[in-house]
Amino acid sequence: MTSKRALEAAGMLAVAGALYFAPSFLERGTLNDLWSVALAVVLASSWNLLGGFAGQVSIGYSAFLGIGAYTTVLLALQGTPPVLTLPLGALLAAGFSVIIGYPTFRLRGPYFTIATIGVGEAVRVVASSLSFAGGASGLRMPAGSYDFESNFRSMTLLAVALVWIALAISRSAFGSALSAVRQDIDAAEALGVNSTRLKVTVHALSAALVGLAGGLFAINFQYVSPGSVFDFRLSLTIVLMPIVGGVGTVAGPVLGAILFGWLQLKLLSIPALLSSSLFIYGALLIAVMLFEPKGLLGLVRRLWARRLRRFYIDA
Amino acid sequence: MSLLSVESLDVSYGNVQAVWDVSFRVEAGEILTLVGANGAGKTTLLKTVAGLLAPRRGRILFDGRDLVDRPAHTRTSDGLVLVPEARQLWPGMTVLENLEMGAWGKRARAESARTLAEVFAMFPVLEERHAQKAGTLSGGEQQMCAIGRGLMARPRLLLLDEPALGLSPRLVREVFASLSAIRKAGVTVLLVEQNVAHALALADHACVLETGRVTLAGRAQDLAGDPRVREEFLGVSGV
Secondary structure (H helix, E strand, O other): HHHHHHHHHHHHHHOOOHHHHHOOOOHHHHHHHHHHHHHHHHHHHHHHHHHOOOOHHHOOOOHHHHHHHHHHHHHOOOOOHHHHHHHHHHHHHHHHHHHHHHHHHOOOOOHHHHHHHHHHHHHHHHHOOOOHHOOHHOOEEOOOOOOOOHHHHHHHHHHHHHHHHHHHHHHHHHHHHHHHHHHHHHHHHOOOHHHHHHHHHHHHHHHHHHHHHHHHHHHHHOEEEEEHHHOHHHHHHHHHHHHHHHHOOOHHHHHHHHHHHHHHHHHHOOOHHHHHHHHHHHHHHHHHHHHHHHHHHHHHHHHHHHHHHHHHHOO | OOEEEEEEEEEEOEEEEEEEEEEEEOOOEEEEEEOOOOOHHHHHHHHHHHHOOOOOOOEEEEOEEEEOOHHHHHHHHHOEEEEEOOOOOOOOOOHHHHHHHHHOOOHHHOOOOHHHHHHHHHHHHHHHHHOOOOOOOHHHHHHHHHHHHHHOOOEEEEEEEEOOOOOOHHHHHHHHHHHHHHOOOEEEEEEEOOOOHHHHHHHHHHEEEEEOEEEEEEEEEHHHHOOOHHHOOOOOOOO
């Protein structure tokens, strides 16, 4: 057990190290692709803390990305160095998650999910109508606020940190309580778990992480608009990645994010397929639900078990 | 003063009233059973006492303190613990994880190692299967795990919702024997049961619930001899 954990820690450190030094030996285009995949990993793994571990499916996560992104743009335009705006964006996203968490967590199952769609859309509409935030056309970051290498390192290291956070939570008493809430909320309440506080806490943590990613998003693209960060399709993609990869696990959302990140990059290069991306994602979701509800990770495990069986029994 | 005192409780699901003006008391150290047919309101009553449902009217006094406005999870730390109907274990967790989650409250967690030893002593099969997923246990083992999980919260009053449901006669006897051991250990028990004969044989006091109302109450022994109970629930007619 201990050696397994040591191996995991070594693996994560190796990946983090490789990503840190990647800018010195990889092409700019490859680095951009890696950045996109890292963003997808951050979004999917953060969502999975609430949606997977605690079983609360929210389709309103673009709101947190947008809050983080807008915080960074608005403060940077006032002259604040972008890096300093990141913690505040995370804090505001977490604060907003608490405010919407208390009323929406009174709802259970699909009712909660529907409410989060409403919240996400409401935030988009409000952002589009705020004149100081540029309205529907959005805002551009001030010139000279962009350093590619440090942004690349921040996003990829955040992705590695998220895997570590998810792993730590999944092994903690906090993680067990989240799992108890997911598997039987009444039993959890009856045994003394304050399920509302638990859900609000993990929601705030995951919102803060997505908010952080939002700030990096703004710095990377140098431009933020309601259409880019508050898009409903974005909220939907954030849900699809962990579900396709393997919801409620640590590795599943990472797998899903890598697949989606790759698909997105491939589809973006073919204009005809770009508009049908949602169609492809929908088909993927249906396939997962029908054939392997545990996602890609479940498929990998099943194939691996079959191989082992063949190795030991048939050989 | 009674440990638990339920006074004029009305509980409704929307417009449908399930419990009508129910009052009863549970004294410290006893086993009280609420018996009745399917749909009599037994589970509703127990869930209301545990805080999972809110009553429309009435009071629930635990140790003299009104619980009605206290959410379910805080009642656990007061010492009132529900073992829910159909076990409601967390199926994806191991037996040990289920038991450990039972000791979630601060007070219970501080004593969890000692309580765990007590639970394993009472249900040795749980120790044997501690690493197994709870969803893969047999019905009887799941029930023991559910009771064990409830005990991990160090209850003063244990609320049990039909622990004998779906168990073989031998397992029913085993589960009921464990309830009497739990009472001996100083835990008061409120038992909801459809298996009237067993429940009346075990309990000190009993209430008969019919369509949401208490129709009979008294010493369990007396109720077991009551002609109405014998005819209605024990299948003995023409006494």
